[in-house]
Amino acid sequence: MKSVSGVNFPGRLRPWVEAAFRGVNTVVVLKRVILSKRTWICFLILLAISLIAALQGATQYSQDRQLIERLDQGYPDSINLISPSHYWLGMSDGFFSSFYHFIFPLLVSIPLADLIFEEWTTGNIVYQLVRMSRRRYYLAKVSATCLCAFALCLLPMLLNMVVVNALVGQWNMSSFSASYAKLVHGTARLADSTSLSQQKELFSGLLEASPYVYAFVYYLINAAYAAAYAFFGLAVSLFIRNRYLIVMAPFILYICVWIAFSLIQLLPWDPFNFLDPRQPVTHLTYAAFVVDFLVLGLAAGVAYVTGVRRHQDVLG
Amino acid sequence: MLGLSAASGVAWAGTAWQSFAGALPRFQQAAIISHDVNQNNSYAQAKLSNVGGDYKLNMNVYDATNNKQVSATYEGADDGTLANFNLDSSSLGHTVNLVAWTANWTVVQVEYSGQFRADS
Numbered sequence A: 001m002k003s004v005s006g007v008n009f010p011g012r013l014r015p016w017v018e019a020a021f022r023g024v025n026t027v028v029v030l031k032r033v034i035l036s037k038r039t040w041i042c043f044l045i046l047l048a049i050s051l052i053a054a055l056q057g058a059t060q061y062s063q064d065r066q067l068i069e070r071l072d073q074g075y076p077d078s079i080n081l082i083s084p085s086h087y088w089l090g091m092s093d094g095f096f097s098s099f100y101h102f103i104f105p106l107l108v109s110i111p112l113a114d115l116i117f118e119e120w121t122t123g124n125i126v127y128q129l130v131r132m133s134r135r136r137y138y139l140a141k142v143s144a145t146c147l148c149a150f151a152l153c154l155l156p157m158l159l160n161m162v163v164v165n166a167l168v169g170q171w172n173m174s175s176f177s178a179s180y181a182k183l184v185h186g187t188a189r190l191a192d193s194t195s196l197s198q199q200k201e202l203f204s205g206l207l208e209a210s211p212y213v214y215a216f217v218y219y220l221i222n223a224a225y226a227a228a229y230a231f232f233g234l235a236v237s238l239f240i241r242n243r244y245l246i247v248m249a250p251f252i253l254y255i256c257v258w259i260a261f262s263l264i265q266l267l268p269w270d271p272f273n274f275l276d277p278r279q280p281v282t283h284l285t286y287a288a289f290v291v292d293f294l295v296l297g298l299a300a301g302v303a304y305v306t307g308v309r310r311h312q313d314v315l316g
Numbered sequence B: 001m002l003g004l005s006a007a008s009g010v011a012w013a014g015t016a017w018q019s020f021a022g023a024l025p026r027f028q029q030a031a032i033i034s035h036d037v038n039q040n041n042s043y044a045q046a047k048l049s050n051v052g053g054d055y056k057l058n059m060n061v062y063d064a065t066n067n068k069q070v071s072a073t074y075e076g077a078d079d080g081t082l083a084n085f086n087l088d089s090s091s092l093g094h095t096v097n098l099v100a101w102t103a104n105w106t107v108v109q110v111e112y113s114g115q116f117r118a119d120s
Helices: A014-022 A024-035 A037-071 A076-080 A095-109 A115-122 A124-131 A134-168 A174-184 A204-209 A211-236 A243-263 A286-310 B002-008
Strands: A002-004 A007-009 B018-024 B031-037 B044-051 B057-063 B074-077 B082-085 B095-102 B110-117
Touching: A024 A037, A024 A134, A037 A076, A037 A095, A037 A134, A076 A174, A095 A134, A095 A211, A095 A243, A115 A124, A115 A134, A124 A134, A134 A211, A134 A286, A174 A204, A204 A211, A211 A243, A211 A286, B018 B031, B018 B095, B031 B110, B044 B057, B044 B074, B044 B095, B057 B082, B074 B082, B095 B110
Parallel strands: none
Antiparallel strands: A002 A007, B018 B110, B031 B095, B044 B082, B044 B110, B057 B074, B057 B095
8 A cells, every 4th residue: 555645545546546636747737738829719719708798798688677677667576587697608698698608618629629639749748658657647638628628618607797797787686586586485576477487497596595606506517518528529539630620529529419419309418408507498407417427428538548548559 | 360350451459369380490590470469558478389399488579660679588488388478568559579589599490389469
């Protein structure tokens, strides 16, 4: 038994645990990714989409709020249910809000999916493998890819939330939460049934607590899927020798699943639908979030391990 | 009934249900799915009998005269939904359109059927 960070692990597990605990190689890979021009270009595109969506959302909020205040005078619950949170990224019907949701698997994969492929083509992988174990090398690539994809997807979403709130000048969502809680418990005084349609099938309790919590949970789930898609791209790169196909692979998977599940009517199990905070289809379940994530992660994991074994001849 | 009204040149009675059916375009494009005349500014109602698959629709009401939104939006309507719309009084006496679009981008057209009336 050997000790890593004060914990004893069997020798076979040591390299994995060491990499996870120390993360030295992950930090090196992270630095390279962060300093890459491609990462910044993709981040700025995601940021631009989220900022345009924020402008669209804030404008739509002002128009809707004016209309509701005129229509629903004497019904404060109906008015409170039109809150800025309804216009954050992914929560509104604005084009750029939906576009972000559509394009994120591509934009997080472009700077990340071909990390190993690039080192293969430049020969840098040989230099790297002289300096560290194969396991540590491949593990560092996976952890850096997942962390970067997670952050690339999450940060513009959070920024959108901040910008929408700043543009409309409202940060406190407690009146929305109070009216939503009344809506759920059937005690809200509503002008018409359009307010009833605000009630969500899933995570409704979070929306009662605060729309910040609801949005944050959805954004975290989206970011976790972004990480899984980027990991899938990394795994594919061990089998394909075409850079364009490698960076497009996660997006192709996302779109193919969307089209296939639309045609066979498995809408609640399609990430394009269940990752959307608007909950745009019926019969959504919590299981879909977990099952799809496990299937995607497992498929990427198996492909990655198989691909790594395929390339054992490098310095073997 | 449509024939009778057209022949006599009489506007629709506000309380009569107008049946509608069709398919919404792909990628969340909005479409006018029904229309009626707002005669006494009571609640407009839309009753959906069927929405294709597990899809949901969003709906609101526009004044056909000036293409202005005159109701809040009902989000996520599906099979059996009865939506009541509180209409802006500016649409009184005007033809109003029921506008619908899918709740998310879709790659297929989504079928729907139901009824609409501008006054309940």
